[in-house]
Amino acid sequence: DGGITQSPKYLFRKEGQNVTLSCEQNLNHDAMYWYRQDPGQGLRLIYYSQIVNDFQKGDIAEGYSVSREKKESFPLTVTSAQKNPTAFYLCASSIGQVLTQPQHFGDGTRLSIL
Amino acid sequence: AQTVTQSQPEMSVQEAETVTLSCTYDTSESDYYLFWYKQPPSRQMILVIRQEAYKQQNATENRFSVNFQKAAKSFSLKISDSQLGDAAMYFCAYRSIPSYGGSQGNLIFGKGTKLSVKP
Numbered sequence: 714d715g716g717i718t719q720s721p722k723y724l725f726r727k728e729g730q731n732v733t734l735s736c737e738q739n740l741n742h743d744a745m746y747w748y749r750q751d752p753g754q755g756l757r758l759i760y761y762s763q764i765v766n767d768f769q770k771g772d773i774a775e776g777y778s779v780s781r782e783k784k785e786s787f788p789l790t791v792t793s794a795q796k797n798p799t800a801f802y803l804c805a806s807s808i809g810q811v812l813t814q815p816q817h818f819g820d821g822t823r824l825s826i827l
Numbered sequence: 828a829q830t831v832t833q834s835q836p837e838m839s840v841q842e843a844e845t846v847t848l849s850c851t852y853d854t855s856e857s858d859y860y861l862f863w864y865k866q867p868p869s870r871q872m873i874l875v876i877r878q879e880a881y882k883q884q885n886a887t888e889n890r891f892s893v894n895f896q897k898a899a900k901s902f903s904l905k906i907s908d909s910q911l912g913d914a915a916m917y918f919c920a921y922r923s924i925p926s927y928g929g930s931q932g933n934l935i936f937g938k939g940t941k942l943s944v945k946p
Binding site: 746753754755756757758761771801803805815816818819820821 | 831833862869870874877918933934936937938939
């Protein structure tokens with residue numbers, strides 16, 4: 714079955730450490746997205762990519778970095794510059810700019826500070 | 828910039844009853860898309876229903892229907908014959924039409940409404 718796989722499910726970060734969250738999709742979708750979800754808040758867009766080797770900053774990109782070397786993969790790195798990284802992170806994908814098609818989401822990664 | 832407001836942080840409904848979740852949005856655009864997503868305790872986001880702004884007819888998916896009032900910028904979700912499995916966070920989302928030098932057409936989410944279903 715096609716879908717989006719996020720790993721790990723839980724991740725812990727030490728102070729000053731960079732960590733990378735994995736997102737892989739086998740839906741053949743062009744567009745991929747990273748969201749951050751905090752308690753009592755809606756989803757906020759971190760980064761998105763409409764095509765391989767290209768990505769754009771979302772609303773809260775500071776302290777994060779991404780790469781899109783393959784269509785199937787869109788890893789997110791939470792850098793030490795992100796001072797409040799504890800949150801639930803969701804990856805999503807969609808068929809490019811076909812607007813009636815929804816974004817499909819992964820199961821998420823919960824990141825905590827040690 | 829567009830904003831999405833869900834004014835009900837929490838709602839409760841008796842099993843088999845009907846409940847309506849509210850969503851309002853602010854936009855100056857005439858064409859756009861609206862979505863309702865469900866996030867159960869498993870945390871995966873699941874699309875419930877979608878509405879194209881140019882369509883006057885309200886979207887319906889089985890027990891889920893919307894009341895889309897374009898002039899009022901309102902997009903409420905009605906769940907009929909509520910089931911225990913409907914208990915979840917529900918998010919309203921707005922998507923504008925991408926334009927050169929303007930919107931990228933990304934989703935804008937509200938803060939969500941937590942729905943509890945009582946047996």
